Amino acid sequence: MFDKETLAVIFVGLMGLSVLMYAILDGYDLGVGMLLPLDNQQHADIMVASIGPFWDANETWLVLAIGLLLIAFPAAHSLTLKALYLPATFMLIGLILRGVAFDFRAKASFGHRPTWDKLFKLGSLFAALTQGYMLGMYVNGFDTSLSGYLFAMLSAIGVSCAYCFIGATWLVMKTEGELQLKSIKTAKRTLVIAFIGIATVSATNLLFNPDIYAKWFTFPNILFLMPIPIVCGALFALAFMLLKRLQKNPHTGAGFPFLLCILIFTLSFAGLGFSFFPYIVPNQLTIWQAVAAPEALNFLLYGAIVVVPTILMYTAYSYRVFWGKVQELRYY
Amino acid sequence: MLDTLLLSRxxxxxxxxxxxxxxxITIALCWFLLFFKIRFDQTADPIWMRAYRFWVKIFALTFALGVVSGITMSFQFGTNWPGFMEKVGNVAGPLLGYEVLTAFFLEATFLGIMLFGSQRVPQKVHTLATAIVALGTTMSAFWILSLNSWMHTPTGFEMRDGVVIPTDWLAIIFNPSFPYRFFHVLLASAITASFLIAGISAYRLLHGDNKRAPKMTLKVALTAAMILTPVQAFVGDLHxxxxLEHQPQKIAAMEGVWETEKGAPLLLFAIPDEETRSNHFEIGIPNMASLILTHDADGEIKGLNEFVGKHPPVKPVFYSFRVMVGxxxxxxxxAWVTRLTLYKNNELPNWMLKVLVTLSFSxxxxxxxxxxxxxxxxxxxxVSGVLTVKEAATDIAPENVAISLALYVIVYLGLLYxxxxxxxxxxxxxxxIEEISDQLNEQEQENEEKSILLNSAVTKSTVTNSLDTNLDKKVENDHV
Structure with missing residues (x-):
């Protein structure tokens, strides 16, 4: 039996893992959705095929993340989501449209396919924008002044571009020929915007929150924190160079940009997480204030210790089964 | 303007x-798919794989709709019913958590392999993936029904500072109404899926489909329905x-009993009136309700008047119950008439097929x-006796709930259509799509000759399977 203080840390860690997994996994498939071409049926089919076996499980990480927030920090769940009620609703509508359009486009009569493709793209865009917007509102402490909204808009664009970037690198890894070359170009372009986005949001965040500024720029912290943005920047540069090289020879190392992208996401998330810890709702509620009863969390933890590694294992298995370049995706 | 509570409800x-x-649909449909797949593994008859492939597509579509509409629920617990989590979150939370951990990921991940992986993994693994998804859907039902049942018959907890604290997890999970509700719902799912399969198969037959697959699925589905409908009546009675034992006020509303009475009649029809606290236009079978509920013609049924202010609205419960039972x-x-006809004549007359089509989504x-x-x-x-709906409601602006409600209604109606x-x-x-069996026989022979010539160790099932796939590619242009 763990005590309340330890459980709060364990569960915020588990939740952080889920959010990160979600951002990476659903990030790339939302990105692919946003990049879907409406004028090239063949490319659209391959792109959708590349995420076909995965999107369902990817989205489940969101359910886990929101579920853990609800279970472990119920007060934070209702405080956060009540403040973000409408954007959360819009995000859900986006995710609904994206998810079902995926299935309908393959099964509806062919005449309706362009409509479902549009809904797929629109749903993905909607979900990404609202997620970014909610992140922005959360980070600025639900600031409803003009500057608060502007910051949230900026965050919406930043997150969407980051998703497009990881989606494009996913396609660089999973596709061949013309589509791969096209994706390399898209990846380069979105990389630049994503970099500017992340840098701006991080800088603005520091200016907005003097506490966080102090946290980052005091003595022992600065030593192990400064590497985060520096390494992140270096990874962006490395990814850019790799993409340039891939334009000439797309056959070797096509998976590296995606890998770098995962690292960038992880580092950015770690930086964000450190900035706010131990707050679960910035400047309002700490994890220890919001945590649920140990009787409940211990019971869930026993299961989670066994189940979470199992989930990671069979997720890896599923990626191994569908390893390599996308083939025509069919229901067998 | 409607208030937030009503809008949230x-x-x-x-x-x-x-x-x-x-x-x-998906909980039971997946077990049907597993049955098709196992039959295919056993017999190598491509007809089973054909049935699998048709129904797995419907499964995928249905599953996707279930996933996306389910996500909205996990948000609403916090946004619209914060009081629920504040008061009983320590019980509800872990049960929901176990559902996500042990069911959702299992289903979602192996669904990918089930749908798209049969050429990438050995057949046995593919069958296993189907079994895992079936298990996952059932696990999901297990946890959510455990929580739902606990809300009806809460046990295994104590109140500390006005909050529910779990004391006995086994008592919580296997609370008194859980086993009944769990089997009642699983059977409901099985019957729903049976009639869906029967209805769509009948639709194909009516449209001139003379292949073996729809006939075979019709037969399987009606057999299941014939066995399961009486079992459901029995389980429903136990439920x-x-x-009656744990929520007598609900039974009183279902049966339209106002005053506690001995030898209560089974009302086939009535118009309950909460103003006068009585029924109009009663048509009933004397003593029958007492007989069914207490197994004694003169048994006592508690009336609604014993629960004034604490019983449910009578009309919706009373009518819904009659719709369900009817x-x-x-x-x-x-199920019995069509299955016996099918047994006797080996086919169904058109009018029976039409009845089945009408009942596809019944x-x-x-x-x-x-x-x-x-x-x-x-x-x-x-949560019975612990928390009222009103206490659990949110305080967000009604306009916001109205906007989200309107959006959901529009999107859901569109999706349902x-x-x-x-x-x-x-x-x-x-x-x-053309019949495959004739062509298959030719190619099968050819291939068997080949395999004899090559003296290869290719088993018949893998040959037929790959053949079947090749044929499919020819006749069916159904890319994702």
Whole structure:
């Protein structure tokens, strides 16, 4: 039996893992959705095929993340989501449209396919924008002044571009020929915007929150924190160079940009997480204030210790089964 | 302007009613798919794989709708019902958590392999993936029904500072109404899926599909329905007895009993009136309700007047119950008549096929009616005796709830239309696909000769399987 203080840390860690997994996994498939071409049926089919076996499980990480927030920090769940009620609703509508359009486009009569493709793209865009917007509102402490909204808009664009970037690198890894070359170009372009986005949001965040500024720029912290943005920047540069090289020879190392992208996401998330810890709702509620009863969390933890590694294992298995370049995706 | 409480209730009812349609199909449909797959592994008859492939597409579509409509629920617990999590979150939370951890990931991950992996993994692994998804859907039902049942019959907790603290998890999970509700819902799912398979198969036959697959699936589905409908009547009765023990006010509303009485009649029809606290236009069978509920013609049934202010609204419970039972009886009758006719004549007359097409989604109606009975029957509580719905409600602005509700209604209606439309489009498309068995025999022979010549160790099933796939590629242009 763990005590309340330890459980709060364990569960915020588990939740952080889920959010990160979600951002990476659903990030790339939302990105692919946003990049879907409406004028090239063949490319659209391959792109959708590349995420076909995965999107369902990817989205489940969101359910886990929101579920853990609800279970472990119920007060934070209702405080956060009540403040973000409408954007959360819009995000859900986006995710609904994206998810079902995926299935309908393959099964509806062919005449309706362009409509479902549009809904797929629109749903993905909607979900990404609202997620970014909610992140922005959360980070600025639900600031409803003009500057608060502007910051949230900026965050919406930043997150969407980051998703497009990881989606494009996913396609660089999973596709061949013309589509791969096209994706390399898209990846380069979105990389630049994503970099500017992340840098701006991080800088603005520091200016907005003097506490966080102090946290980052005091003595022992600065030593192990400064590497985060520096390494992140270096990874962006490395990814850019790799993409340039891939334009000439797309056959070797096509998976590296995606890998770098995962690292960038992880580092950015770690930086964000450190900035706010131990707050679960910035400047309002700490994890220890919001945590649920140990009787409940211990019971869930026993299961989670066994189940979470199992989930990671069979997720890896599923990626191994569908390893390599996308083939025509069919229901067998 | 409607208030936030009412809007939240309408929104939650809309969301959960829309959501439950899809799991109701997928929970059992996946076990049907596993049956098709195992039969294919055993017999190597391509017809089973053909059935699998047609129904796995419908499964995928239904599953996707279930997933996306389910996500909205996990948000609404916090946004619209914060009081629920504040008061009983320590019980509800872990049960929901276990559902996500042990069911959702399992289903979602292996679904990918089940749908797209049969050429990438050995057949045995593919069958296993189907079994895992079936297990996952059932696990999901297990946890959510455990929580739902706990809300009806809460046990295994104590109150500390006005908050529910779990003391005995086994007592919580296996609370008194859980086993009954779990099997009642699983059977409802099985019957819903049976009539869906039967209805769509009948639709294909009516549209001139003379292949073996729809005949075979019709037979399987009606056999299942014939066995399961009487079992459901029996389990439903047990569930009713359990409800009488723990929630007598719900039974009183279901039966329209106002005053406690001995030898209560079974009301076939009535118009309950909460103003006068009596029924109008009663048509009933004397002593029957007492007989069914207490197994004694003069048994006592507690009336609603013993629970004034603490019993559910009578009309919706009373009517929903009659819709559920009436429809259940109809399905039982139809299942037996059609299955016996099929046994005798080896085919069904057109009118029977038409009846089955009409009943394709009848399981939905019965299931929803059943849910309304049990859920409205718990009112005014959200957790029996612990927390009322009103106490759990949110304080967000009604305008916001109105906007989200309107959006959900529009999107859900559109999706429901698209879903039904697409299923029939898929059925019609399946009619046009050529029969595979004749061509297959030719190629099969050819291949068998080849394998004899090459003296290869290729088993018959893998040969037929790959052949079947090749043929499929020719006749069916159905990329994702």
């Amino acid at each position: 309408i929104q939650f009812a809309t969301n959960i009613s829309f959501h439950i349609l899809f799991p109701t 009713g007895l359990n409800t 429809l259940g009886m109809l399905l039982l009758l139809v 399981g939905w109606v019965a299931t929803l009616a059943g849910w309304y009975v049990t859920e409205i029957g718990r009112q005014p509580y959200i 698209a879903y039904l439309h697409t299923i029939f489009v898929m059925a019609r498309r399946a009619v046009e």
